[in-house]
Amino acid sequence: MNFQKLIKEFKKKGYKLTPQRRLILEILSKEKHISAEEIFERIKQSQPNVSFGTVYRNLNILLELGLINQLDFKDGRTRFELNKSHHHHLICLDCGVAFEIQVCPFNSEIFRAADSQDFSIENHSFEIYGYCRNCKYNKTKKLDGKEEQQS
Amino acid sequence: MNFQKLIKEFKKKGYKLTPQRRLILEILSKEKHISAEEIFERIKQSQPNVSFGTVYRNLNILLELGLINQLDFKDGRTRFELNKSHHHHLICLDCGVAFEIQVCPFNSEIFRAADSQDFSIENHSFEIYGYCRNCKYNKTKKLDGKEEQQS
């Protein structure tokens, strides 16, 4: 789903295409894993009077339309990305970097478990938390430092 | 890990055992998927002057010690449960009920994906969102109602 297609999809649902909305879609097309505040800051560059309400309201509309997904990087702010191909993430608990992994672990065994409860699946989240190469390295260095202080 | 063992583990780490802490552990031993506010309300029954700060501070300590886990039911509040056997959840987006499923989809393919990024795994979340039998039924009824109004 490219930018033009997104616009079309959005208008087809009966929503008006405002400059603010065009910008939100444009920003989401360019950057993945972006927070509401980051979107807000970027829109301000060309629309200085934009309000946070506009950003959140439209993100919620895009969520309802299923055009974007919501992610939890465990850093206190929700992140958003265009709903392109289904994937999951390796998320660094230190620096917040997120690697995308294309392998999805959802399998028939899981499906049967849900089915046995007569549970109707809408979506699933699978996120792996840990430390990226850099932060793992820095962590080790910091621990070494502590040990040196103690001795 | 039963209640007595929890207490022991907690003291072994050098923390003082206050009545508030004993209660928090007792409540967590009895109820799973409980929010900070629910814990707060229950403690108030025997310790009317307990503060929210105490609840949150101790939940964070228990998280650090790895004695409890944090869950996101997408209802705006964090939930907690004792770190017993590893499991995942089917979470109803309407009523918030959570069914536990014992099957974990983490596999060697995922592990290799992380390894190829030199990513050090701490933990993972896998939650399935949807509608339980009751809410699915109520949803259908509501939709039928709408259709009748339109005609």
Added chain:
DNA sequence: TCTTATTTTATAACCATTCCTATTTAGAAG
């Protein structure tokens, strides 16, 4: 162009969680 329902702005409110600090206390030591 005119009209109107939709959208935005600006600001206040909300609410889960964290922070601050004076006071209290668990547990160690005597």
Added chain:
DNA sequence: CTTCTAAATAGGAATGGTTATAAAATAAGA
């Protein structure tokens, strides 16, 4: 049992992400 003190709590204020409100602006169809 009493004393001592580092650790913990109570009470309340602050924070920060998100949502609600209502007056003003505007997209888009007639």
